[in-house]
Amino acid sequence: MRSRILAILTPLAAVLLLAGVFWQLPVVQAVSGSLLGWIITLAGVAGLIGIGSLLASHTRRVAKGQKGWFFSLIALLSFSAIFTLGLVLTPADAFYTSLIAAILVPIETSLLALLVVSLIAALIRMLRPGMDLHSALFFFSAVVFLWAATGFVPFERSPGIQIILTLFNTIPLGGARGLLLGIGLGSLMAGWRALIRPSLGEP
Amino acid sequence: MAGVVCLNCRRSNPEGALFCVFCQAALNKPEPPVTPRPGSADEEPEWLRRVRERKEQDTTKPRTSGENVDSNLDAVLRRIGVTRDPLSGSRDDKAPPHETPQQAELLSEDNSGIIGVDNQPVADQDPDSIERAPDPLAESIQAVPDEGIQQVAPEEMGGDDLEPGAPVESAHITADGITALSALSAELSPEPARPDQTPYTPVMPGLEEIEGALPGEEITYTESAPNPPNRSVHPQRVSFKETLQAERQPSAPPAYRRNRSSYVLRWLITGLLFGLISLAILGGTAPRSLPINIPLETASLYESLRGISPGAKILLVIGYQPAYSGEIETASGAVLRLLAERGSHFQVISTSSQNLFLANRLLDSARRNYPTQMTDYISGNGYDILGYLPGGPAGLRGLLTDLPANLAVGVDMKPTEIAFQTAGIQKLDDYDSILVLTDDPETARLWVEQISPDLSETRLWMAVSSQAVPLVRPYFRSGQVDGLVGGLYGAACLEQVLRETGPALRLWNGYENGLLIALFTILMGGILNFTGFSLIHHRKEGAR
Amino acid sequence: MIDPALYLILLAGLLMGYFYLLESRGRQRHYRIVPSFARLRRAVAILIENGQSAQVALGQGSILAPQAGSSLAALETLAGLSRLCLAGDSPPLASSGDGSLYLLVMETWRMSQGFRTSAKKINRQVTFPGVSPFSYIAGAMLAQQGEDVAMSLITGSQGPEVGLLVEAAERNRAFTGGGSDHLLAQAVLVGTTRLAFTGEEYFALNAGWKRDRLHAASLHTQDVLRLLIISAILLGGILTLVGK
Numbered sequence: 001m002r003s004r005i006l007a008i009l010t011p012l013a014a015v016l017l018l019a020g021v022f023w024q025l026p027v028v029q030a031v032s033g034s035l036l037g038w039i040i041t042l043a044g045v046a047g048l049i050g051i052g053s054l055l056a057s058h059t060r061r062v063a064k065g066q067k068g069w070f071f072s073l074i075a076l077l078s079f080s081a082i083f084t085l086g087l088v089l090t091p092a093d094a095f096y097t098s099l100i101a102a103i104l105v106p107i108e109t110s111l112l113a114l115l116v117v118s119l120i121a122a123l124i125r126m127l128r129p130g131m132d133l134h135s136a137l138f139f140f141s142a143v144v145f146l147w148a149a150t151g152f153v154p155f156e157r158s159p160g161i162q163i164i165l166t167l168f169n170t171i172p173l174g175g176a177r178g179l180l181l182g183i184g185l186g187s188l189m190a191g192w193r194a195l196i197r198p199s200l201g202e203p
Numbered sequence: 204m205a206g207v208v209c210l211n212c213r214r215s216n217p218e219g220a221l222f223c224v225f226c227q228a229a230l231n232k233p234e235p236p237v238t239p240r241p242g243s244a245d246e247e248p249e250w251l252r253r254v255r256e257r258k259e260q261d262t263t264k265p266r267t268s269g270e271n272v273d274s275n276l277d278a279v280l281r282r283i284g285v286t287r288d289p290l291s292g293s294r295d296d297k298a299p300p301h302e303t304p305q306q307a308e309l310l311s312e313d314n315s316g317i318i319g320v321d322n323q324p325v326a327d328q329d330p331d332s333i334e335r336a337p338d339p340l341a342e343s344i345q346a347v348p349d350e351g352i353q354q355v356a357p358e359e360m361g362g363d364d365l366e367p368g369a370p371v372e373s374a375h376i377t378a379d380g381i382t383a384l385s386a387l388s389a390e391l392s393p394e395p396a397r398p399d400q401t402p403y404t405p406v407m408p409g410l411e412e413i414e415g416a417l418p419g420e421e422i423t424y425t426e427s428a429p430n431p432p433n434r435s436v437h438p439q440r441v442s443f444k445e446t447l448q449a450e451r452q453p454s455a456p457p458a459y460r461r462n463r464s465s466y467v468l469r470w471l472i473t474g475l476l477f478g479l480i481s482l483a484i485l486g487g488t489a490p491r492s493l494p495i496n497i498p499l500e501t502a503s504l505y506e507s508l509r510g511i512s513p514g515a516k517i518l519l520v521i522g523y524q525p526a527y528s529g530e531i532e533t534a535s536g537a538v539l540r541l542l543a544e545r546g547s548h549f550q551v552i553s554t555s556s557q558n559l560f561l562a563n564r565l566l567d568s569a570r571r572n573y574p575t576q577m578t579d580y581i582s583g584n585g586y587d588i589l590g591y592l593p594g595g596p597a598g599l600r601g602l603l604t605d606l607p608a609n610l611a612v613g614v615d616m617k618p619t620e621i622a623f624q625t626a627g628i629q630k631l632d633d634y635d636s637i638l639v640l641t642d643d644p645e646t647a648r649l650w651v652e653q654i655s656p657d658l659s660e661t662r663l664w665m666a667v668s669s670q671a672v673p674l675v676r677p678y679f680r681s682g683q684v685d686g687l688v689g690g691l692y693g694a695a696c697l698e699q700v701l702r703e704t705g706p707a708l709r710l711w712n713g714y715e716n717g718l719l720i721a722l723f724t725i726l727m728g729g730i731l732n733f734t735g736f737s738l739i740h741h742r743k744e745g746a747r
Numbered sequence: 748m749i750d751p752a753l754y755l756i757l758l759a760g761l762l763m764g765y766f767y768l769l770e771s772r773g774r775q776r777h778y779r780i781v782p783s784f785a786r787l788r789r790a791v792a793i794l795i796e797n798g799q800s801a802q803v804a805l806g807q808g809s810i811l812a813p814q815a816g817s818s819l820a821a822l823e824t825l826a827g828l829s830r831l832c833l834a835g836d837s838p839p840l841a842s843s844g845d846g847s848l849y850l851l852v853m854e855t856w857r858m859s860q861g862f863r864t865s866a867k868k869i870n871r872q873v874t875f876p877g878v879s880p881f882s883y884i885a886g887a888m889l890a891q892q893g894e895d896v897a898m899s900l901i902t903g904s905q906g907p908e909v910g911l912l913v914e915a916a917e918r919n920r921a922f923t924g925g926g927s928d929h930l931l932a933q934a935v936l937v938g939t940t941r942l943a944f945t946g947e948e949y950f951a952l953n954a955g956w957k958r959d960r961l962h963a964a965s966l967h968t969q970d971v972l973r974l975l976i977i978s979a980i981l982l983g984g985i986l987t988l989v990g991k
Contacts, residue, residue, distance in 0.1 A: 022753045040594040043811050046846030050875040053849065057874065092615030094582060097560040108526035108881045111911060117472050118914040120721055122939045124468065127729030128736045138937055143725060150718045151492050172673055176930055179946045183928045185972055186950030187816020188759055189965035194819050196961060216861060224861035526881055557879045595812040643906065645929070649813070670907070670931055
């Protein structure tokens, strides 16, 4: 019974939403707009569920005394403090936003800096005997574009170098477009599979 | 869909599932129905049919334990040409018809069995017609102790025809012999022994109905402790036991021991980057090796900024993560400065629920870098933070259809109606420009694809991270984006045009140093890595 | 006037239906041999044999966003991998950073339980490490510690910060691989992992576990549509050069 309901509702919802995108009829727009509103609300509630799950896992770790329970306790206390302050001061308060920014920005910036170091180390390790053509091309292009970004390009104004630089700027764009087209097709087919599976009775 | 239907919830499950994916009950695959082959009844062998019929008859016939033994015993005795005195087995009140007074007298004395097959004198019987016992039984009878069988003198027997000395085809069987033969018969009986029979009864429940099952007696087992295996004698057994023992013990995940060289590499990279970049920034030297060519998209943005009217209404979109706030604040500094110079009013929204707090930080940063132009932009003056726009592309479409309804409540939990009315905004097209700040090319693409086609007079500008520039630049070239500044490089170009030393030019030397260090480290480190591995490889080859 | 995109969507659906019918009638086309899929299958087989577990990071692609396609493909990959791992009693550890995706991951996990071999239910191994991209990555890195994770599979929509997760997995001597719809993440994965799936290879990942008729039909449809798009681009380029 449930699978039959899913098999009917899923394509119906897809058709309604698509119709809202492609047809400007008032009735269609109204229905798809309402449906979209419900979906957005549900997605928001799902976000709360995720946060609840995160809190539950930290609480469980503290309660059972598992490894890292102290850091989970800090996380729970921090969450409680920020949540309480947000309720009291509201997110519009300048002090509140400054406090959050003072904590989050340095942490995330540090992680980004770690990422830079990790990527440089990974590129260094990539150059080794027996590397394949794919890795060699990747290494070569990374080095070339880093060098071009520094600005130390000899004879930059000469027409030959200009052509080479234009080529270096254009080829990645073409490659990126091709990848994006492929990703778009893959996403389209993934959506069709998700629509059709319930109709085939597959979970 | 092929699969198994769960008996619990009646839903179909995919092939290969052992438990129902819906209710987690165990799936019992239905037994394939046994369909008789066509013509199988006719092809059944005769002997098999007789066995089946006999089995059916036997299952329907009621039995008692005593009759079972008695009937078996009679069958055995008939085979060897002996009949049993009913008085020695199951006694009846009624005397058998063949009993003579002499026999009765004899039987009353020794309770023995008799005398001839079918109650006829043995001498009258054709010896060849007497059934001989099958071999196993004959062998068993051979094993019966002699004292169980007595030769009876002919004169004591009922019949007078028996010549003295004639070979006795049959024999009396004493009570002991009866017991022995009963046991033997029970052993060889085709019927299964009953549990209440003694002394041999099957102890395995459920085997009573199985035809041909041999009765067994309950056996008590005593185990002796096995000798421990000797490694020298049974090395495989010892290693197998050790492997089993090791399997039972949970093993902790192996602790990672990083090579010292990888620690050194990471610390070296970190030290170089941190040291030389900090030195360049803190040194305060004038920026060197500035870019000569200004990107077309940045020049277009500058021209567009100069053409903005005083008191313009700008929708500022915060679409970047805190990690990229440094870069985005630097990239957008000059843009905000130019807009603030013309008295523009900003209305700030965020496409991510976690990043709305960055709005205040952005404007504070711009005010610190350009204190003269942005003095008034503080604590809500000159800008409104409208809130978070949920729903991704659906939310953006909603902005087009009904802007106030999709941003009804601001970050201060108050209705945004007043802010919209004050600014004179009713729809998205009422803004003079939309400035999107993002590190993600997907966010930029979303605004271009969902909003840009429906804008008439409103300009769409972007200040993006340098990683997103190659993917956003094509949108500028196609005319869907009116201006673009990308990362620190684009901001430095814009500041050169303004002839002002802003945050980008102050950080330029550090940025250049960082790029050069990264390039140098990658090249030198890569060459060393390659050389090192080649040497190791050659050494290994030489060692072989 | 009807938007041309609608024609493309409908054409994709019709083609997929046609190829599905062909697959149902046994007229199967052979897949192109992709060495990466074989390597991935071998890695999975080894970890199952050793009784180790795998970590699958599904990213933060919301179902409402354009990244939903990537997230759906990641769910399919998780379902296929879960069935394999549960058959060997080594459940994978799944993590996602979006609420709607998290619910779908839990549902996928529940469905995969049907393929376990023991009657004892296996504890759910689905985590929600964080909300923002970097906090999600940090939480996923922490989730690896203390677990005997032998393989870290990156799927779904994730940004370049995924390089940190790969670094942590390499530090744990785990086999790393995966793909994403994000171009920057693809670049990072190519440079840091042992097995990277770029572009459309990522959406064909699920075909590496088991031949699924619907999946096969969608791959054939992708091939046809790709040829159509290439033809349209070339034709448009030629016409532009000619001046039409």
